[in-house]
Structure formats: structure tokens, C-alpha cells
Amino acid sequence: MDIRLDGITHAYDDFEVLRDISLDIASGQIVCIVGPSGCGKSTLLRFIGGLERPNAGRVLQIGAPPPDSLNPLTYIFQDFALLPWRTVAGNISLVLEDHGIRNAAAQEIIADVLARTKLSDFSGALPKQLSGGMKQRVAIARALAVRPAVMLMDEPLSALDAQTRELLMDDLVDLWTRQPFTAVYVTHNLAEAVRLGHKVVVLSRRPGQIREIVSIDTPLGERAFGDAELDRHQKHLWQLMRDEARAADAELIHG
Amino acid sequence: MADTTTSQGAAHSDSRAVAFRGGGFAPRPRRWVGALVFVVLILVAEWGTRAGWISALTLPKPTDVLETFRELYESGMLFRHLGPSLSRLVVGAAIGASIGISVGVLIGLFSYIRSGLVPLVAAIFPIPKIALLPLFVIWFGIGEGSKYALIAFGTFTPTVVATYGAVDNVDRTLIRMGQSFGLSWWSIVRKIVLPGAMPGILSGLRISLAIAIILLVAAEMLGAEYGIGAYILEAGSLYDLERLFAGVVILSLLGVTVSTVIGAIERRLLNWRS
Ligand SMILES: Nc1ncnc2c1ncn2[C@@H]1O[C@H](COP(=O)(O)OP(=O)(O)OP(=O)(O)O)[C@@H](O)[C@H]1O
């Protein structure tokens, strides 16, 4: 299943946030969206997942989602959004219960996704007992449990420290290499974008418009730390972002 | 040479430990302190009444109160009073709290219900419910009905206010998460909103149930033969301070019991809180 954004424009009252965004998200690809703070990245992601409606433009699903997908468009949130009163296994079973998957069937799925996120030993733990990195892995496990066609990730690693972030990026690359998934990955961290993105979409300052789409051809599994090609991409992205950030600052000064 | 030891021990002649200024603001249960406060107060009262610097008209002697209490227990009257009171308390508070929680959740979830009922609740909250007792007697009869109604009404308002406040405070990102996974409305309410509001609802119940005990006495002012309230009022009208205090002690014990039970429920239900 592909996703197509067709001329998305949105304003909150008179406050224009996004202007004419058109974008294709191909199946099996990770599309990273970067842009200055407040340019409408999270808003765009809410449109893609159907949590909010844009004033103009459409979000289209092209092709049917895989028949076994329980929740085709699935979010992973920056602040994990785990229910603190449920155990790790309980948090995953939460999203299965409404699909009538219980008991043995649920246990099987839970065991599988916990194994894939290396959490098998923690199925009985409460969120308060877990580190930030582990909480986000639980959230990833929960997302995998509903077999999404597209994962919508809003700065999923921003609440974590640098080392944990590196480890989790490796985990995501592993997961993708074993079974490619489609994802829209919002971040303001360019290192994450060049590490995980097949395409990196650079948005301008508010109102967010697409400034440039950078394709990175190096396969995900081969993107090593300090790769010259990736560095070049990252420098280029930084150049674009810096211009936008400067212009945004200047706008503030001149009102 | 004397110098070397100091320089090793304290590194520098004018060094000192950084003053500690953290800590506090995190009360922890200290088991026996609560009981100790009671014991000290009672001992002071006993000492004062015996020594005479508290006159017998000011305060009864704690041992006399204990004696009255023992008589009450041995004559079997304790349970004849306690039984009806407990059933009034349980029935009244259960009705009031369950309607209160339901209405509170509805106010927390629906704009029209909120706009319609919040002013109404604000209007009835400050009414002393005791003042309405005659009205309840007309509506529900002089029997148990009016007593249940008074206690239920008194528990209802604080429960509603606590509940919708608690629902308002449920983390919206968790609700957004539930929606993004396609959970049904009812699942979100049952599995996210209610557990998330539980801490606030329980602390509201502490207050509501204390109010229920206060209203129990008021409810038994009219047409109750048995009941702790009836017992206290009778003793009060006769200026029988020993019996008055015996009754008051029962009410206090009831309050402590309720609070302990809620504490136990909180520990069981809210062990997920960090
Ligand atoms: N529900 C809303 N009502 C009004 N304004 C909103 C709403 N949601 C977002 N905005 C505004 O729209 C703009 C874009 O918000 P959005 O959260 O999408 O930005 P973002 O790119 O995700 O920013 P950040 O990098 O800080 O996460 C912001 O200026 C924000 O204040």
C-alpha cells in the first residue's frame, strides 16, 4: 500500500501551517521529514494517520493494505504513550483486544513482537520499571503487533539519550532489513534522517512547504557511522535547514 | 610534619562538605506516629481530668468514656446502633458515589453535558444538605428512604467534582494513542479514561465518604430509634458527655476505617504510579 499526499494545505484559524504539500510514500520505504520547529511536521503526520483533517488537499491510500494488517496506519509517539497501569504484555494486548484477539492467539503475537524487539524477559514489567529506550521498544513492539502497512513516527527517539538513540536506530535498521516496512519518520535530527531515510523531505519554515526531497541510495544495512556519502547528504541538509532557521529568526525580529 | 595529615585528610585547609539542602517534600508513611498522636492526646486528657485542671464539665475522663463504651458493648446495644448506621452509610454512599462517578465521567467526556451540568453542580454544592432533610422526608418518607437520600446527595456532589477533574487530567496523548490504534469509544473510556482518572476519583472518595459519615448523624436526627447518630443526639440532649464521647469515638473509628480501606485500595489499584 502506498500513500499519496495531494496538495495538503492547512491553517488553524488564520494561522497558516502547511501549504500545498504533495508527496508519494512508496511501500517498503522510510521517508524522513525534517524541518524547522513549528513548520507543521507533527500536523502533517496527524493528517496522514487520519487523526485530523486538512482544510484542503487529500491523503490517499493507493492499493489495499495487506489483508492481515489490523491497523494499517500506526503511530509511534515521541513520549511512548504506554499505559502506566498495564504491564509490557498488557500494553500490547490492549491493541489486540479490540480486534477480538485474546488468550493463546494474543500470547503468540505478543511473544513474537517482544522477541523481535528483544524484550522477552520484560513482558511482566510495568512501564515505570523500564528505561526510556526500553519504553520506546515496547511502543515499537506494540506497533508491530497490529502489522501496520505504514508506521507513522513522530520524533520517536527525541526523548532518549544519544547512546540509546544509536542503539535503537540499529534496532530499527535490523527490523527493516529483516522485513521491510513503510514508515514516515519525522525528526529534527539530521543524523537520524540520513541513517534511516530512503528519502528525506525538507520542509521550509512555517507555513511548511516542500523545499527539497533528497534521495539516499545507500542501502540501509550498509550505512556505516561516518560514511562519506552520508556526511555529504547531512551537510547538504544542514545547509538547507540553516537557511530556513535563519530566515525564521529574522522574521521574528522584523515581526 | 603535622601539616601532612591535615592536607591528606581534608585536601585543603579551607575545604568543607557542601551543605545538604535537598530532601523533604516527600512524605513517607511512618507507621506508629499516627497512633502515638492519639495516645498522647488521650493521656493528656486523662491526666488533666484526674488532676482537675480540666473540669468534668469541659471534657469527660477518657477512662469513663471507655467504661461507657464497654457497657454499650456488653449490653449488645453497640451493634443495635452500629448495624442500622452502617447499612445507611453503605447504601447511601454507594448510591451517591456511583451516580457521582457516572455523572462526573459524562461531564468529563461530553461538551453539552458539561455545559449543562457544571453550573448546576456548582449551584447545589454549597447547599448544606442537612437543611434539605425535611424536604427529603416529604419526598422519601420518614423511614430509611430519606436517610439514604440525604447521604447519597451529600456524597454525590464532591464525587462529581473530583471525578470530572480527574477525567480532565487524563493524559490526552494516551487517548490519542487509543484512537490511533482504532480502539472503540467504549474501550478508550474503560481501558484508558477510567484507570487514568482513578487516582483522582479515589482521593475524591476520601472526602465524599467523610462527608457521608457527617451526614449520617444528621440523617438520624429525624425519626431514627437506633443508630450512632440517634445515640449521640440523645446523649447530647441529656448532656451525658461520656455517652456523647463514646458515640463520637465510634464515628472517628468509622472515619479511620474508611480512610484505611481507601488507602489499601489505592495501594492495590495504583501500584503503577511511580
Ligand atoms: N491544534 C492546534 N491549534 C492551533 N495551532 C496549532 C495546533 N496544532 C499545532 N498548531 C500550530 O501549528 C504549528 C505547527 O505545529 P506542529 O506541531 O505541526 O509543528 P512541528 O513541525 O511538529 O514542530 P516541532 O518541531 O516543534 O515538533 C505550530 O506553530 C503550532 O503552534
Ligand SMILES: [Mg+2]
Ligand atoms: Mg512536532
